Amino acid sequence: MIRENILKIKERISSICSKSNRDSDSIAIVAVSKGRSIQQIKEAIEAGIIDIGENRVQEALLKYNDMRYLPVGQAGAISDKQIKWHMVGHLQTNKVKDAVRIFDLIQSVDSIHLASEMDKQAAKINKIQEILVEVKTSPEAAKSGVLAQEAAGLIKTILELKNIRVRGLMTIAPIVDDPEKARPYFRILRELKEQINQLTNHQLTILSMGMTDDFEAAIEEGSNMVRVGRAIFEG
Numbered sequence: 001m002i003r004e005n006i007l008k009i010k011e012r013i014s015s016i017c018s019k020s021n022r023d024s025d026s027i028a029i030v031a032v033s034k035g036r037s038i039q040q041i042k043e044a045i046e047a048g049i050i051d052i053g054e055n056r057v058q059e060a061l062l063k064y065n066d067m068r069y070l071p072v073g074q075a076g077a078i079s080d081k082q083i084k085w086h087m088v089g090h091l092q093t094n095k096v097k098d099a100v101r102i103f104d105l106i107q108s109v110d111s112i113h114l115a116s117e118m119d120k121q122a123a124k125i126n127k128i129q130e131i132l133v134e135v136k137t138s139p140e141a142a143k144s145g146v147l148a149q150e151a152a153g154l155i156k157t158i159l160e161l162k163n164i165r166v167r168g169l170m171t172i173a174p175i176v177d178d179p180e181k182a183r184p185y186f187r188i189l190r191e192l193k194e195q196i197n198q199l200t201n202h203q204l205t206i207l208s209m210g211m212t213d214d215f216e217a218a219i220e221e222g223s224n225m226v227r228v229g230r231a232i233f234e235g
């Protein structure tokens, strides 16, 4: 089932990309596996997923440790080094140390306080921690995220941190009955990225937006990283 689900998602991404003249290989699919078992994650990886998203450090840590010793794939094992771990949930300061140890991309940075702590922990292990800044594009969406008008200021400050590399922006659109209603928030994020790139001497490249119910609209608005949970693991 997971394999078929992933195939269907890839087909949908291909068709939306050909309509908007984009290369479907440029869209990363992050399989958001909170609450899913290691067996389910393994199936997703065997079906070609390399990006795994979690929203709690504790849960991610258990899975990460287990999966390191798990032979994945009968034919052509996928080494754990190729798997990228994404933190997509709100992060508490006391979890930053563990998060920096296991995550390749922390997508939920929304304060200088959090970024500074990450910088400190990353320096200790000689790591350049890649991050996205989470932007609250709508009043009714998740509580986390920096306000759009404060994002540029936050990024300028983060750019001074030696062990942090800001790769782009992430947003969680509000839950709506029609994906068309989420589209304006995706557009806000894309425009914000363009503004920030002009304002700073830094190229933000990743736009992480779009989930099970709205990833097609998000891609049409410029997303190059979709975070999909239910469409991969359910149904």
Ligand SMILES: *Cc1c(COP(=O)(O)O)cnc(C)c1O
Binding pocket: 032, 034, 055, 088, 089, 172, 211, 212, 213, 227, 228, 229, 230, 231
């Ligand atoms: C759970 C989650 C997703 C995936 O949501 P689905 O609707 O199941 O695709 C994406 N992003 C974040 C931040 C999440 O917490």
